[in-house]
Amino acid sequence: xxxxxxxxxxxxxxxxxxxxxxxxxxLLMMAWSVMVPTVVPVLLGMSLGQGLGVLAxxxxxxxxxxxxxxxxxxxxxx
Amino acid sequence: xxxxxxxxxxxxxxxxxxxxxxxxxxxxxxxxxxxxxKMTLLFGLGVFPASAAVSSTVTGMEATTHRSxxxxxxxxxxxxxxANDPLSQSMSARHGRNPYFxxxxxxxxxxxxxxxxxxxxxxxxxxxVYEYYLGGWRNKTPEETLADIHLRKPYDNxxxxxxHTGTLPDWALIPEHAALEEELQSxxxxxxxxxxxxxxxxxxxxxxxxxxxxPPSALTDEGVESGLPEAARQKLREARRQRAEREAAIExxxxxxxxxxxxxxxxxxxxxxxxxxxxxxxxxxxxxxAP
Numbered sequence: 001x002x003x004x005x006x007x008x009x010x011x012x013x014x015x016x017x018x019x020x021x022x023x024x025x026x027l028l029m030m031a032w033s034v035m036v037p038t039v040v041p042v043l044l045g046m047s048l049g050q051g052l053g054v055l056a057x058x059x060x061x062x063x064x065x066x067x068x069x070x071x072x073x074x075x076x077x078x
Numbered sequence: 079x080x081x082x083x084x085x086x087x088x089x090x091x092x093x094x095x096x097x098x099x100x101x102x103x104x105x106x107x108x109x110x111x112x113x114x115x116k117m118t119l120l121f122g123l124g125v126f127p128a129s130a131a132v133s134s135t136v137t138g139m140e141a142t143t144h145r146s147x148x149x150x151x152x153x154x155x156x157x158x159x160x161a162n163d164p165l166s167q168s169m170s171a172r173h174g175r176n177p178y179f180x181x182x183x184x185x186x187x188x189x190x191x192x193x194x195x196x197x198x199x200x201x202x203x204x205x206x207v208y209e210y211y212l213g214g215w216r217n218k219t220p221e222e223t224l225a226d227i228h229l230r231k232p233y234d235n236x237x238x239x240x241x242h243t244g245t246l247p248d249w250a251l252i253p254e255h256a257a258l259e260e261e262l263q264s265x266x267x268x269x270x271x272x273x274x275x276x277x278x279x280x281x282x283x284x285x286x287x288x289x290x291x292x293p294p295s296a297l298t299d300e301g302v303e304s305g306l307p308e309a310a311r312q313k314l315r316e317a318r319r320q321r322a323e324r325e326a327a328i329e330x331x332x333x334x335x336x337x338x339x340x341x342x343x344x345x346x347x348x349x350x351x352x353x354x355x356x357x358x359x360x361x362x363x364x365x366x367x368a369p
Contacts, residue, residue, distance in 0.1 A: 012111050013111060016104070016111065016119065017105070019119075019123050020101045020104060020105050020122075020123070023097065023101055023122070023123050023127060024098065024101060026127065027094045027097055027098055027101075027127060027130060028094075030090060030094060030127075030130045030131060030134040031090065031091055031094040031130070031134075033134050033137070033138050034083060034087040034090045034091060034133075034134050034137050034138075035083070035087075035091075037137070037138060037141030037142075037144075037147060038147065038150040039147070039150050039151065039207055039210075042138040042141060042142065042147075043207060045134050045138055046134070046135055046138050049131075049134075050131050050135070053127045053128075053130075053131055056123055056127070057123055057124050057127065057128075060119060060120070060123040060124065063111075064116055067111055067116075
């Protein structure tokens with residue numbers, strides 16, 4: 001399967017690292033929008049912040065998927 | 079900016095703090111990707127960020143309904159200053175002093191009423207943000223802002239009627255309401271036109287020109303008529319003529335009643351004068367005096 005091959009090619013640890021670095025600004029923007037509820041923080045928090053947060057979670061899911069499939073492949077080879 | 083953070087805001091900040099702690103721990107300690115690590119990261123990258131996103135969205139949406147939020151763009155400085163002025167008699171200031179929606183007065187009056195009112199108002203707000211940051215409004219002086227600012231479409235009277243219902247019988251008893259019912263429904267005539275209930279802001283433009291204050295005619299009959307289409311003006315005059323006739327008839331009836339009472343009193347006095355003096359000195363039975 002092409003998708004499976006594509007996903008297993010990505011390192012789970014690298015994906016988790018990307019997810020973490022994407023989540024940090026996303027969370028900070030959300031916190032900023034609560035502490036300073038003016039136009040720019042609220043807009044950023046609800047658009048860019050949430051977009052980055054979703055991307056971070058997708059990276060995490062991909063990492064889990066990649067790791068699971070890699071383990072399956074390894075056990076099949078053994 | 080708000081003086082206090084709401085309960086949901088605290089939930090958001092706590093969620094952010096916990097998520098950041100989990101992420102920070104993972105980035106510094108770099109543990110192996112075991113089941114336990116994955117579950118911990120599920121909370122750090124999924125559950126707590128989702129909680130932060132939901133609570134910050136609700137808090138943010140709520141914040142956009144506050145007058146201070148509207149005032150965060152300098153274009154609105156004069157409007158917010160007027161609404162905050164405890165001595166101002168403009169309609170916006172009087173609504174701002176209403177305890178039921180005081181700090182939300184901009185949003186309550188300018189948000190479209192109905193099922194799609196909320197999302198459409200938010201979309202319209204996005205256009206305001208675009209105009210402010212990319213449309214050149216950010217660099218305008220206060221004078222230029224006041225001269226250029228205008229409503230994109232006629233103000234929807236439904237926004238007034240969401241509180242000031244027009245279905246009560248008393249509402250239709252006002253001749254202006256009765257005469258202009260159709261025009262008010264179709265927004266051809268605004269409740270807040272000069273002379274009706276007056277302009278909403280002291281900077282409202284009665285004739286497209288920049289006004290610095292309410293025109294003196296704002297609350298007179300002529301003031302009402304000045305901003306109306308010809309057909310509506312005719313209807314209004316007819317309603318006023320009918321009201322004047324009705325009032326004249328009532329006054330006539332009242333005068334006649336008074337006249338009748340006077341005549342009755344005169345007749346009674348004449349009768350008393352006509353009766354013998356001895357019986358006139360006797361105390362009336364109703365007073366209950368001594369015999």
